[in-house]
Amino acid sequence: MKTVKQMIQETEMSKAYYQAVFGIEKEGLRVNDSGQLAVTDHSKKFGNRTYHPYIQTDYSESQLELITPPLNSIQESYNWLTALHDVVLQTLPEDEAIWPISMPMVLPNEKDISVAKLDNKADVLYRETLTRKYGKKKQMISGVHYNFELDSQLILRLYESQTEYTTLTSFKSMIYLKLAKNFLRYRWLLTYLLGASPIVDESFFTSQELPKKYVRSIRSSHYGYVNQSEVSVSFETIEDYVQSLQNMVAKGFLSEEKEFYSAVRFRGTKDAEELLTKGISYLELRSFDLDPFDSAGMSKGTMEFVHLFCLYMIWMDETATMKEIEIGEEMSQLTAMENPVSVSQFQEEGLELLKQMENMIHLTTDSEAASRCLQEVRNQLKNPTLTIAARMVQEIEEKGSYIEFALELAKQYKDEATKRPYNLRGFDYLEMSTQLLIFDALQKGVQVEVLDSQDQFLKLTMGQHVEFVKNGNMTAKDSYIAPLIMENKTVTKKILDSAGFHVPAGEEYTTIDEAKAAFWRYKNKSVVVKPKSTNYGLGISIFKQAPVKNDYEQAIEIAFKEDIAVLVEEYISGTEYRFFVLDGKVSAILLRIPANVVGDGQKTIKELVQDKNKDPLRGEEKHRSPLEKIALGEIEQLMLKGQGYTIESIPEKDKRVYLRENSNISTGGDSIDVTDEIDESYKKAAIRMTETIGAKISGIDLIIPDPTIPSENEQHGYTVIEANFNPAMHMHAYVYKGKGRRLTMEVLNMLFPELNEDVSSTGKTH
Amino acid sequence: MKTVKQMIQETEMSKAYYQAVFGIEKEGLRVNDSGQLAVTDHSKKFGNRTYHPYIQTDYSESQLELITPPLNSIQESYNWLTALHDVVLQTLPEDEAIWPISMPMVLPNEKDISVAKLDNKADVLYRETLTRKYGKKKQMISGVHYNFELDSQLILRLYESQTEYTTLTSFKSMIYLKLAKNFLRYRWLLTYLLGASPIVDESFFTSQELPKKYVRSIRSSHYGYVNQSEVSVSFETIEDYVQSLQNMVAKGFLSEEKEFYSAVRFRGTKDAEELLTKGISYLELRSFDLDPFDSAGMSKGTMEFVHLFCLYMIWMDETATMKEIEIGEEMSQLTAMENPVSVSQFQEEGLELLKQMENMIHLTTDSEAASRCLQEVRNQLKNPTLTIAARMVQEIEEKGSYIEFALELAKQYKDEATKRPYNLRGFDYLEMSTQLLIFDALQKGVQVEVLDSQDQFLKLTMGQHVEFVKNGNMTAKDSYIAPLIMENKTVTKKILDSAGFHVPAGEEYTTIDEAKAAFWRYKNKSVVVKPKSTNYGLGISIFKQAPVKNDYEQAIEIAFKEDIAVLVEEYISGTEYRFFVLDGKVSAILLRIPANVVGDGQKTIKELVQDKNKDPLRGEEKHRSPLEKIALGEIEQLMLKGQGYTIESIPEKDKRVYLRENSNISTGGDSIDVTDEIDESYKKAAIRMTETIGAKISGIDLIIPDPTIPSENEQHGYTVIEANFNPAMHMHAYVYKGKGRRLTMEVLNMLFPELNEDVSSTGKTH
Structure with a gap:
């Protein structure tokens, strides 16, 4: 056999070999300010756990489980x-955080640990x-599960290149079974590298004795989260695996297959039985x-090595x-x-x-x-001092305790x-409004x-309900013509x-003429x-006083140099406000004022x-934050000069000094x-203007x-003055002064009204 | 008084003085191929006369009245x-046209002339x-009514510049009354210039004798459409006018004020009485x-002179x-x-x-x-031989009869x-699809x-129902997100x-990489x-055979020179069809084939x-017609050369010779x-694809x-291959081969479903 x-x-699939699908599940206990288990309920802000695809609770109400969808790259x-x-850390109460290590903090009495509601x-x-079987405390140990699936096209091509296996399913299972077996044989290397539970508080064990010294991984040792000794499952063949696992359940050694x-689980079927017909779809490495040295619980480097x-x-x-395999386990x-x-x-x-x-890499991608x-x-x-466990020990010694x-x-x-x-880190390559909308969706459990x-x-999904969103608020709820009207x-x-x-x-x-x-x-x-189409203010003339004929005609000629159509409009004085209208409501009103500072008589x-x-x-x-730094460039200095200042002047107390004429946020303006x-x-x-245009969402600029x-x-x-389609949302969320308005959440609620229904019916089972 | x-x-309003609002009403009899009155019914294709704002019937069922809305320029x-x-001429049966002169053709017996139904x-x-009063035949005389209104801002400014009139209404009425009086005094000049009814068939008059010779205007003479001699209305003041007109009706000399x-009517009120409070809004010159020398019944030059x-x-x-005024009438x-x-x-x-x-012009706009x-x-x-009437006489003499x-x-x-x-002449500065949509709206009576x-x-309006349309089929019926999906x-x-x-x-x-x-x-x-964003085919490489690695890599590099994202897609062979999906139906399917000719063995x-x-x-x-001329440029000649032809070759009978590789209509392709x-x-x-995207209208390109x-x-x-938003409609309407599909009418029906309800209930009165 090949x-x-x-x-x-032979198939020149070297590069394809590195294509895979990854999914991470990461547990973590909520901890309060003083280092105790947070015994508060899982926040209602996280929507409904019945279907939440990303933010769940594991065994305990205080044990968060964060789940990524299957993705094509590390x-x-x-x-x-x-x-x-x-999302989780911003949503938790101010005095709660996530415990960054696998072994728990000092735990309360078992009766005070709530099982997930x-x-x-x-x-x-x-x-x-x-x-009943393991006690509550052992269930509080947390870890990372790493789901791994090879590219389906790759599997297909490899399957086609051989003759021994006559069904794709059996071929695929062979590959994954081989991976699983060898993984179990060699996983000691990962225990060495990634072990990160050298110690635990003595109160953790009620029936066992503590290890006497620092170890690499309590969690991966016999102290950890392991089945009782009677449990024995064969990995010889798929059939053996299924049969022995079913046997364990039948005998009552396991309450359920799960x-x-x-350390490896076969995934992609609803139960073991189905593996016999469907085969293995992917592996869960547990x-x-x-x-603790990575805020996500597993570093990117580790993911790559795995x-x-x-x-x-x-x-x-x-x-x-x-x-x-037995040797490997040992x-x-x-x-x-x-x-x-x-x-x-x-x-x-x-x-x-x-x-x-190294040799494999050399023969395939030769990736540096x-x-x-x-x-x-x-x-x-x-x-060994470079390993995570060793680095932890060093720091624990320095701080005095692992707590x-x-x-x-x-x-x-x-x-x-x-x-x-x-x-939203991880999505910060997107526009701010889109980041905020994703934040809200992740929080509420919208896919x-x-x-x-x-x-x-x-693409946002809840059950069968799909909505598409572009630029944060361009959706199917608005009509095609409304933004076209506003654009003109x-x-x-x-x-x-x-x-x-x-x-x-x-x-x-x-x-x-x-x-x-x-x-x-x-x-x-x-x-x-x-x-008519204004670009960066080119070709605009403003006559705050009525123009004389010559000046007017000159202005017309200047404007026509920029466009084939020219608007002459009444100049309106007053303050401009941005009204954000959404679904028949004014959700926010923003006043923008030019870059300025207020004197204190000293600085x-x-x-x-x-x-x-x-x-x-x-x-x-x-453009990566809701406000921008005030510059002290030529324009600002000219503006100061016009008021009799230099940048070294000391304005008197409470005197507001403007550094710009325009009120744009992008040039350091304030949002109020x-x-x-x-x-x-x-x-x-x-609201009526927005209705007249036929829009669901509009940024109406009024001078008042x-x-x-x-x-x-x-x-x-x-x-x-204007009705804007796709009006910016982030600038309302985080303002210089006043109350921030979470418009992205309103967009999400508009798209998925069922989100609100769900909150009021936490009792139902889907 | 000033x-x-x-x-x-004084107010420097010279140029403003030429600002006005114009509206034309033009009557005309339907005539058949053989020069007889078309006694068919007013076509049902013109929608419902109860509200049709543009296409009406006047006295008779065969007498069309075409009405323009008020517009700001001639x-x-x-x-x-x-x-x-x-619109009318294209809608009428093939053998019907519009009689281009005021006096009718040889009319049938009175009983065969239908009064408008x-x-x-x-x-x-x-x-x-x-x-009863005038007989049917006299009612068949047709003419043009010219509605004239001065710019409202102009009137306001002139009013503000004087002190004699203390209400805007009285001032405005004074202006229009002056215009009316002087018009009646001097209108002989217009009769001289525009008189265009030198003769009529002897059968026209049943009780009067015919003029013995050619005249300038039978219609404007005592032979024409005039009130009975008892009717006398004063133009001295508004009050006199209202009182004398009401008096005529009271006495029964007139059946109604209208x-x-x-030759002049005061307009803008529901009846004469209202003129006393509201004043005159505009004048109707009748x-x-x-x-006959202008297909519209009045030339632009005439409109300007009036x-x-x-x-x-x-x-x-x-x-x-x-x-x-009496002298003027005489x-x-x-x-x-x-x-x-x-x-x-x-x-x-x-x-x-x-x-x-001339002097007035010199003192105001000095317009050439x-x-x-x-x-x-x-x-x-x-x-005088240059006048319309004289030119008519000359041609009538040449042809033998005015008929x-x-x-x-x-x-x-x-x-x-x-x-x-x-x-659609008059709107041919717009895109073809928009022209066709306007045609359909004008036909059906949508404003x-x-x-x-x-x-x-x-902006399309029917009663209270308003719809906006951009580029022929971008409407409120489609959602905002659907075209954004299709665009990407x-x-x-x-x-x-x-x-x-x-x-x-x-x-x-x-x-x-x-x-x-x-x-x-x-x-x-x-x-x-x-x-990813293809422009004019730049950076595209097609491998009809699977590429070798080097060529593939070169193609990637070429493509990345054009965009920051590159697509690699399966090449699909087969014929491409455009499916036009509208409102859950496939309204048209078009096959486009490259520019070609079919030999006859001789040419x-x-x-x-x-x-x-x-x-x-x-x-x-x-780009002004549904198909384009086939060129014989470099590309076409190269294409011929590749097949062993020159432009002087004579292809054998029924041999199809292609002049282009691409099937675009714009390069002379055929639409089928x-x-x-x-x-x-x-x-x-x-249809399901369009639903999946969430679109009402889409041009789906399938290779089959x-x-x-x-x-x-x-x-x-x-x-x-693609789903296109705003798919072209005109190319389906007029095809090289097969049946034309009127998609614009389907868009109109989608926007105004009430159009179809109306047709089925012609009996109701609004």
């Missing part, structure tokens, strides 16, 4: 895991069985301790026998109990494995990144996840797929005007002359700017939420001289 | 009038009264014969007294009865009027166009209006407003793929490598191309409607090797 190695080389998987941590009766009963805590390790388990010529146990700073007793075998893996990854591992194998060590990290990760709430990242195109300023104006709203008087002209001949219409008015303008720029809402990079301060009449007008005086039909208190 | 002239000059008014003629009882009763056939004439009637210092009557080739008996007054008008217009008129005043003369013109205008049915011509933005090829493909439709296998890559590494996926397949390729290019569907200008020939299974698939073999779920007979 070896897998041969098949891959980078994506790691991104998702990071994002889920951001699930709706499904069977899930609750199962947890009761576990409690109670079998092997032997990983939480890595991938290479799995590939080598397939690539190698031999397949471990049952006897060898080797892992021994490794788990080794002193973290000692050299592995199996170092030689480990180095040989790495050499063979993969070689570097192996080199890292080789260093750790040679120098201190872990709590400090928990707080650090909480802090990192909450300090830039406008960014998210990024269909196109350049286009900010998302002339059309918008005509429609709003004929519906009786107050728009700036003015007309569109398509010839210079016609525009000049219309001077009589404007000669007593303040006007703006502008190209220079330069210092005041520096202070103001420290606000984390003013990001380091452009005034939703609750504007008279209802203006909100009603904005005094928003406390109600607008009346005869005496409009506003002028409507 | 004169109007002074007001205009050019637009003339465009609309032309368009309405196009209207739903409204009062309208019918009024027509019965007219029949029976008063003055003294115009149909101009405008200048009206302005001068306001501008002049004097206002005609009642006595002078002068018009005398003029009407003059020999068309004789010099006007009032030539001197006419030349003086023109001189004063206006001066040219006056020069034209001056020529006609000096040389021959008029019938020939009627047929000519019919021909001109029908030979390019894909163009049309072009909100933005660059953007093809229409990757997203479309992902969505259709995951819904189980057959898309070309392939992936998107964002780095060259990643794309190259994926070579294994494609090395056994025909593939296309292309930049050269060059000659065959010339013949084929004579088809009126292949327009003179690019195959809607009825494609298996239902493909239509169902296209054999459309007679049904597509099955397991064995798709198609591959879906």
Whole structure:
């Protein structure tokens, strides 16, 4: 028979060999400020656990389980895991964090540990069985499960290149069975590298004695989360596996098949029986301790090494026998109990494995990144102080206890996840509004797929209900024509005007002569002359005083240089407000004011700017945060000069000094939420305008001289300047002053009204 | 008191003075092939006369009345009038046209003339009264009514510049009353210029004697459509006018106020009484014969002169007294009865009027166009043979009878209006699909407003129901997200793929390395490598045979020069069909084949191309017709060379020779409607794809090797290549071969389902 190695080389599938699907499940206990188990309920903000695909509770109500969807690359998987941590940590109460290591903190009495409050009766009963059998405390051990599936096209091509296996299913099962067997034989190396539970509080064990010294992994040792000794399942063949597993359940050694805590599980079927017909779809590798040095519980480097390790388990010529598997299990146990700073007793075998893996890489992708990854591992194998467990021991010694060590990290990760709430790490290559919307979807358990990242195109799914979203709020709830109306300023104006709203008087002209001949219409008015499609303000002339004929004609000529159509509009003075209208409501009103500082009588303008720029809402990079740093460039200095200042001037106390004329956020302006301060009449007008256009979502810009005086039909208190489709949402969420408005959540609720139904019926079972 | 002239000059409103609103009503009899009155019913295709704003019947069922909306320029008014003629002439049966002169053809017996079959009882009763009073035949005289309104801002500014009138209403009425009085005094000049009814068949008059010779205007003479002699209404003041008119009705001399056939009517109120409070809004000038030399019944030049004439009637210092009005009426009557080739008996007054008008122009806009217009008129005043009536007489003499003369013109205008049915004259600055949609709306009586011509933005209105349309089929019926999905090829493909439709296998890559590494996926397949956003085919490589590695990698590099993302897709062979899906139906399927000619064994390729290019569907200008002329440029000659031909080769009989590889219509390809020939299974698939995207309208491109073999779920007979938003409609309407499909009418019916309800309930009264 051909070896897998041969098949891959013959079919030139070397690169394809590295294609795989990954899925991570990561458990973690909630911990409070003082390092105790958080015994609060799983937050209702996480929606409904009955279907939540990403944020679940494992055994206990306090034990979070974060689940990534199956993804095509390690980078994506790691991104998702990071994002889920951001969502959870930002949603938890301020005094709660996630315990970053596998072994728990000092636990309360068993009676104070709540089993997860699930709706499904069977899930609750199962947890009761576990409690009886293992005790509550052991169930609190947390870890990472790594789901691994080879590319389906690859499997197909390899299958086609051989003749021994006559069905794709049997071929695929052979591959995965080989992987599983060899994994069990060699997994001691992962225990050595990734073991990260050197110690636990003495109160943890009620019936067993504590290890006397630091070890590599309590969790992976016999102290850990293992089946009772009667449990014995064969990996010889699929048939043996199914039969022996079913036998264990029949004998009552296991309450259910899923109670079998092997380091590898066969996945993709509803039960073992089905493996006989459907075969194995993918593997779940379960032997990983939480890595406290990575906020996600497993580093990207580790994920990559596990991938290479799995590939080598397939690539190698031999397949471990049952006897060898037993030896492998024993080797892992021994490794788990080794002193973290000692050299592995199996170092030689480990180095040989790495050499063979290096060879595999050389014969396939010859990837430098993969070689570097192996080199890292080789260093750790040679120098045990570089392993996670050894590094933990060192830090635990320094801090005085592992509780201190872990709590400090928990707080650090909480802090990192909450300090830039406008960014969702792992998705921060997207626009801010899209990041916020994804955050909300992940929080509520709406499935998210990024269909196109350049286009900010998302697919959101709840059960059978699918919605597509582009740029955060372009959805099926809006009609095709509404944004097209808003995109065309002339059309918008005509429609709003004929519906009786107050728009700036003015007309569109398509010839210079016609525009000049219309001077009589404007000669007593303040006007703006502008190209129909305005770009960066080119070609715009503003006459705050009524123009004289010559100036007007010149302005017309300038504007026509930029466009084939020119608008002449009444100039409106007053303050401009952005009304965000969503689904028949004004969800937010924002006032933007130009970049400014307020004097304290002591600091220079330069210092005041520096202070103001420290606000984390003013990001380091452009367009990555809800506010921008105030610059001190030419324009700002000119603006200061016009007011008699330099950047070294010291403005008197409470004196507001402007550094820009324009109020754009992008040039350092302030955003002020005034939703609750504007008279209802203006909100009603904005809502009616949005209805007139036929839109669900619109950003209506009104100029209002005094928003406390109600607008009346005869005496409009506003002028409507623009109706914007796809209005920005992030700028309302995190404001310089006032209350932030979570508009993305409103979009999500509009798309999925069932989200709100669910919250009110937590009792039902799906 | 200030004169109007002074007001205009003082307020510098000279240019504004030429701003006005125009509306034309034009009557015309339907005539059949043999020059007889068409006694068929008003076509049901014109929708419902109860509300039709544009196409009505006047007195008789055979008497069309075409009505333009109020418009801001003469050019637009003339465009609309032309368009309405196009709509009517294309809708009438093939053997019917519009009689182009005011006096009727030889009429049938009175009993065979149907009074208009209207739903409204009062309208019918009024027509019965007219029949009794004037006889049916006199009611068949047709003419043009010219509605004229000054710019409202102008009136306001002039009002503000004076002190004598204390209400805007009284001021406005003064202006219009002055215009009316002077118009009645001087309208003889218009009778001279525009009189166009020199003769009528002797059967027309039953009780009166015929004029013995050619005259300028029978219609404007005492032979014409005039009130009985008892009718006398004062124009002295508004009050006098209202009182005397009401008096005439009270006395029974008039059956209703609207029976008063003055050359000027005051408009804008529901009855005369209301004039006392609301004042005059605009004037209706009713003294115009149909101009047979213009297909619209009145030329643009005439419209312009009438405008200048009206302005001068306001501008002049004097206002005609009642006595002078009587003189004016007499002068018009005398003029009407003059020999068309004789010099006007009032030539001197006419030349003086023109001189004063010239002066007005000089003092205001100094417009060259206006001066040219006056020069034209001056020529006609000096040389009577240039007048319409004189030119008619000459042609009537040549043809032998006025019936021959008029019938020939009627047929000519019919021909001109029908030979390019894909163009709607007056709106031919718009895209073809938008033209067709406007045509359909005008036909059915849906109100049309072009909100933005660059953007093809229409407002369509029926009663309270408003719909906006951009580019012919972008409407509120479609959702915002559907076109965004279709715009993004990757997203479309992902969505259709995951819904189980057959898309070309392939992936998107964002780095060259990643794309190259994926070579294994494609090395056994025909593939296309292309930049994600394709522009004019740049950067595309097609491998009809599976590529070798080097070529593949080169293709990847070429594609990445054009875009930051590259698609590698399975190459699909077969024929491509465009499925036009609308509202859950496949409305049309089009096959496009490359530019070609079919040999006859005699003609050269060059000659065959010339013949084929004579088809009126292949327009003179690019992109202005449903098909394009086949070129004989470099590309075509190369293509011929590849087949062993030159343009001088003579292909054998029935041999099809292709001149292009691509099947685009824009390069001379043929369009073939195959809607009825494609298996239902493909239509169902296209409909389900459109539903999956969530679209109402989509152009689905399927490649189908054999459309007679049904597509099955397991064995798709198609591959879906693209889903197009805003798919072209005109190319389905007028095809090279097969049945044309009127998709714009389907769009209209989708937007206004009430259009179909109306047709089935012609009996109801609104």
